[in-house]
Amino acid sequence: MRFLPHTDDDRQSMLATIGITDMRQLFTDIPGEFHISKGNLQLPEALSEAAIVRKFTQAAERNRHAGNTRCFLGGGTYHHFVPAVVDYVISRGEFLTAYTPYQPEIAQGTLQTLFEFQTMVARLLGMEVVNASMYDAATAVAEAALMAKRITRKSRTVVAVSVNPRCREVTRNYLSQQQGECVEVACADFSTDVDALVAAIDDQTASVIVQYPDFYGSVYDLTPLREACDAHRCLLVVTFADASAFGLIEAPGCFGADIVCGSGQALGIPMGFGGPHIGLFACRQKHVRQMPGRICGMTEDLDGKRGFVLTLSTREQHIRREKATSNICSNQGLMCTANACYMTLMGDSGLEQVARRSAAALQKLLGGLPEYVKTAAGAHYNETVLSFADEKTRQHFLSVARENDIFAGIALEQMMAGADARHLLVATTEMIDEQDVDDYIAALEAIR
Amino acid sequence: MSANAYSATRGLQHEEPLLFEREHKAATAIALPGVSGEIAASLFAFVRKTPARIPGLSEPETVRHFVRLSQWNHGIETGFYPLGSCTMKYNPRVNEQIVRLPGLAYVHPEQPQDSVQGVLALLFELQQWLGEIAGLPHVTLQPAAGAHGELAGMMMIRAYHDARGDNKRRKVLVPDSAHGTNPASAVLAGLNTVEIKSAANGRIDLDALKANLGEDVAALMLTNPNTTGMFESDIGEICELVHRAGGLVYGDGANLNALVGIARPGDMGIDCLHINVHKTFATPHGGGGPGAGPVAVNDLLAPFLPVPRIEKNGDVYQIICEGEQSIGAVFGSLGQTGVLLRAAAYIAAFGCNDLHKIAEDAVLNANYVLARLKDVYHVPFPGLCKHECLLTDEWQERHGVKTLDIAKRLIDLGMHPMTVYFPLIVHGAMLIEPTETEAKETLDTFCDAMLEIAAQCEAGDTAILHDAPLLPFRRRLDETQAARKPVLVWNDSGFSS
Numbered sequence: 001m002r003f004l005p006h007t008d009d010d011r012q013s014m015l016a017t018i019g020i021t022d023m024r025q026l027f028t029d030i031p032g033e034f035h036i037s038k039g040n041l042q043l044p045e046a047l048s049e050a051a052i053v054r055k056f057t058q059a060a061e062r063n064r065h066a067g068n069t070r071c072f073l074g075g076g077t078y079h080h081f082v083p084a085v086v087d088y089v090i091s092r093g094e095f096l097t098a099y100t101p102y103q104p105e106i107a108q109g110t111l112q113t114l115f116e117f118q119t120m121v122a123r124l125l126g127m128e129v130v131n132a133s134m135y136d137a138a139t140a141v142a143e144a145a146l147m148a149k150r151i152t153r154k155s156r157t158v159v160a161v162s163v164n165p166r167c168r169e170v171t172r173n174y175l176s177q178q179q180g181e182c183v184e185v186a187c188a189d190f191s192t193d194v195d196a197l198v199a200a201i202d203d204q205t206a207s208v209i210v211q212y213p214d215f216y217g218s219v220y221d222l223t224p225l226r227e228a229c230d231a232h233r234c235l236l237v238v239t240f241a242d243a244s245a246f247g248l249i250e251a252p253g254c255f256g257a258d259i260v261c262g263s264g265q266a267l268g269i270p271m272g273f274g275g276p277h278i279g280l281f282a283c284r285q286k287h288v289r290q291m292p293g294r295i296c297g298m299t300e301d302l303d304g305k306r307g308f309v310l311t312l313s314t315r316e317q318h319i320r321r322e323k324a325t326s327n328i329c330s331n332q333g334l335m336c337t338a339n340a341c342y343m344t345l346m347g348d349s350g351l352e353q354v355a356r357r358s359a360a361a362l363q364k365l366l367g368g369l370p371e372y373v374k375t376a377a378g379a380h381y382n383e384t385v386l387s388f389a390d391e392k393t394r395q396h397f398l399s400v401a402r403e404n405d406i407f408a409g410i411a412l413e414q415m416m417a418g419a420d421a422r423h424l425l426v427a428t429t430e431m432i433d434e435q436d437v438d439d440y441i442a443a444l445e446a447i448r
Numbered sequence: 449m450s451a452n453a454y455s456a457t458r459g460l461q462h463e464e465p466l467l468f469e470r471e472h473k474a475a476t477a478i479a480l481p482g483v484s485g486e487i488a489a490s491l492f493a494f495v496r497k498t499p500a501r502i503p504g505l506s507e508p509e510t511v512r513h514f515v516r517l518s519q520w521n522h523g524i525e526t527g528f529y530p531l532g533s534c535t536m537k538y539n540p541r542v543n544e545q546i547v548r549l550p551g552l553a554y555v556h557p558e559q560p561q562d563s564v565q566g567v568l569a570l571l572f573e574l575q576q577w578l579g580e581i582a583g584l585p586h587v588t589l590q591p592a593a594g595a596h597g598e599l600a601g602m603m604m605i606r607a608y609h610d611a612r613g614d615n616k617r618r619k620v621l622v623p624d625s626a627h628g629t630n631p632a633s634a635v636l637a638g639l640n641t642v643e644i645k646s647a648a649n650g651r652i653d654l655d656a657l658k659a660n661l662g663e664d665v666a667a668l669m670l671t672n673p674n675t676t677g678m679f680e681s682d683i684g685e686i687c688e689l690v691h692r693a694g695g696l697v698y699g700d701g702a703n704l705n706a707l708v709g710i711a712r713p714g715d716m717g718i719d720c721l722h723i724n725v726h727k728t729f730a731t732p733h734g735g736g737g738p739g740a741g742p743v744a745v746n747d748l749l750a751p752f753l754p755v756p757r758i759e760k761n762g763d764v765y766q767i768i769c770e771g772e773q774s775i776g777a778v779f780g781s782l783g784q785t786g787v788l789l790r791a792a793a794y795i796a797a798f799g800c801n802d803l804h805k806i807a808e809d810a811v812l813n814a815n816y817v818l819a820r821l822k823d824v825y826h827v828p829f830p831g832l833c834k835h836e837c838l839l840t841d842e843w844q845e846r847h848g849v850k851t852l853d854i855a856k857r858l859i860d861l862g863m864h865p866m867t868v869y870f871p872l873i874v875h876g877a878m879l880i881e882p883t884e885t886e887a888k889e890t891l892d893t894f895c896d897a898m899l900e901i902a903a904q905c906e907a908g909d910t911a912i913l914h915d916a917p918l919l920p921f922r923r924r925l926d927e928t929q930a931a932r933k934p935v936l937v938w939n940d941s942g943f944s945s
Binding site for chain 1: 565811
């Protein structure tokens with residue numbers, strides 16, 4: 001077997017050192033009734049490397065993908081450009097095959113990268129401190145809700161329905177294991193109903209959770225929410241789906257958010273059918289000891305040279321066990337490296353260009369829509385909802401678009417049970433060019 | 449073997465400043481595609497007033513920055529990495545290649561199901577394989593890591609009891625040797641933990657277990673082999689006792705590498721098991737993640753599995769979103785697909801013929817290391833170990849040398865240290881897990897190093913141990929300062945944040 005270096009001679013000589021003669025004697029502590037016969041598992045025969053490549057290539061070729069279509073799908077996952085350098089850097093064995101940096105002297109590469117990641121994410125989100133990642137946006141939002149309950153010692157959570165439904169569901173499921181109420185506040189016409197949220201916050205409310213830009217791509221002023229939170233000593237939690245937005249629009253931190261969390265997938269990570277992505281998690285300095293997850297900090301070595309270590313670990317499960325702030329151990333470490341490398345290649349101006357082009361593609365699309373397609377009101381970054389007269393018209397359009405290699409949007413009810421089956425959630429990125437938009441509009445014209 | 453067989457040297461090492469300390473001139477390193485027209489006027493009011501201050505570097509500078517940083521890291525590709533309970537085995541390069549196929553890397557999770565049949569087929573097949581390996585046929589791929597799998601499992605167990613109207617069961621028994629994630633996950637599922645003291649032989653104390661079983665017990669969380677590297681040979685009786693008391697047994701699959709292809713947790717009476725594919729099935733650890741922690745369950749718990757999940761209907765793979773008794777979603781998608789596909793490729797490479805060889809060679813290697821070191825290092829629980837062996841610093845401490853010193857000395861000799869000070873139930877623990885992908889030559893180099901360190905202790909030649917490490921890029925780092933005055937982001941004015 002190509003991953004196993006021993007020869008049979010090696011094995012015999014090692015068994016002799018141990019003082020036994022047969023490999024089976026290594027397992028005499030497992031009661032005989034539990035031993036399975038060799039080769040008896042219902043698994044296929046072993047494949048050679050070439051056969052594995054063939055198997056996976058054949059499966060991959062059965063999928064359509066953003067490389068051979070035009071992808072207008074969003075809803076939490078976005079087809080942004082990923083420079084080759086990002087994939088090269090995260091393929092380096094020293095980053096790829098290292099464990100969590102528990103021995104900092106020989107993990108300074110991972111640790112300095114984490115520190116740079118934390119700093120850049122903090123700046124992008126306008127926040128004070130950032131952890132070394134959560135699994136994804138949904139679990140990050142759930143952890144934010146739990147963190148807010150710990151900080152405020154209050155039990156009620158208010159969530160806007162304009163938060164991504166997957167994030168809402170995971171948050172609801174996490175919260176349902178604990179005492180306390182989780183209230184969802186309806187939205188108005190594909191935008192966040194700030195007034196209704198303000199009205200829903202009371203003195204028992206630990207946090208109000210909103211998405212910005214929201215699930216429908218709508219951008220809005222968070223100031224009234226900050227004021228309502230202050231009035232009720234409640235935390236403002238802001239989540240986001242496409243972190244590229246903050247290259248252009250005001251960061252959530254600028255509105256005084258207490259916790260900002262969401263997906264970093266847009267920053268150099270391919271869509272990969274849902275993972276691995278990354279959950280970004282930021283908060284205020286004063287709450288850092290209630291934050292979940294690993295954190296990298298700066299220090300010095302014995303010679304006074306600057307170095308980095310994992311820190312504030314007394315919050316974590318390996319020290320605090322049942323009293324830890326979270327159970328998270330493995331996180332999305334390598335994806336932090338991807339985010340850091342991506343942001344370094346982009347810089348402020350590159351991030352702004354990505355955002356402007358993502359937004360400009362949507363603007364061009366909206367400008368060319370035939371009249372029979374209705375659009376959501378308000379300011380939108382790179383995502384919005386198109387509405388058709390009925391389900392039949394929408395499905396007709398989707399199939400015509402598909403014939404032209406366009407994935408034209410996500411049927412809203414696919415992500416949001418109960419939504420009217422005539423809406424389409426549409427997203428654009430810098431990977432959509434003028435021709436793609438023209439072809440999209442042509443498909444809409446074709447079914448008129 | 450002579451000492452100069454050890455591989456660490458001071459090679460050409462570059463200091464590399466933080467990105468924020470460099471001069472930034474390049475506008476952007478990247479020429480972007482896309483639409484370069486106007487943005488909507490309605491967005492103007494929301495445009496950032498100040499830039500984020502993300503420093504941009506040109507492409508050559510970016511590559512050099514991160515390559516230099518990478519060179520300060522030790523990875524499994526660089527050298528031996530015997531971290532106990534972490535299963536640091538070789539990560540096949542072909543698995544990196546296949547997940548980058550465009551038809552897998554650039555697939556959107558909300559694409560129409562008929563356009564993703566290829567990836568669904570691979571994931572469904574993996575569900576079947578993991579169920580077969582665990583002896584627990586129903587599998588969710590959603591959990592993103594081992595601890596996340598524990599949470600999903602405990603939520604299912606809680607839902608199972610509640611569905612039977614048995615809603616007084618809120619107590620979870622956790623051995624004191626367990627990973628810290630176990631109690632933390634139980635609490636996150638709204639349950640209370642009770643710690644079960646280990647017996648003098650490092651295994652579950654059956655009397656202590658019996659004393660804690662009752663109508664309030666939801667589950668026992670058990671790692672088998674446990675974190676001392678020993679197999680819980682009473683596993684059949686343990687599961688029976690818990691079941692008889694109305695509880696379920698949760699298996700922490702972190703140590704599945706010792707059993708894979710040899711024996712199945714489901715056959716032993718485990719009801720629910722998470723599988724750390726980043727351990728047993730060789731997906732890279734990435735400096736902390738991503739992992740994946742699929743959970744396999746028996747028929748009792750199947751109705752409670754998270755949705756969405758993948759089912760096969762004739763020749764068509766379907767994503768099922770409804771489940772009357774399901775605990776719902778615990779993750780934003782079907783799972784960490786890229787990680788899961790690497791695991792599938794690893795299992796495919798061994799197949800039914802060779803899968804057991806993983807456990808055989810892993811257990812052989814751990815017992816070989818134990819055999820070579822047991823006369824010079826204290827072995828708290830003598831006997832056969834499984835995929836990892838546990839030593840302590842008891843005999844070295846008499847010479848003023850602690851586990852930490854031994855670990856740091858190994859760095860100077862070119863190896864990653866073992867897991868130190870875990871499990872918590874022995875003083876000065878050194879938990880060594882060589883894995884099956886290490887050659888005898890590597891194990892011998894490690895054992896020689898450990899013997900040399902022990903000899904230096906005996907000879908009183910301990911300065912070199914206390915001062916270690918001397919060779920790497922940084923010496924011992926001040927963790928107290930880092931925690932007392934946390935500097936977590938770079939502030940241009942320097943050390944205060």
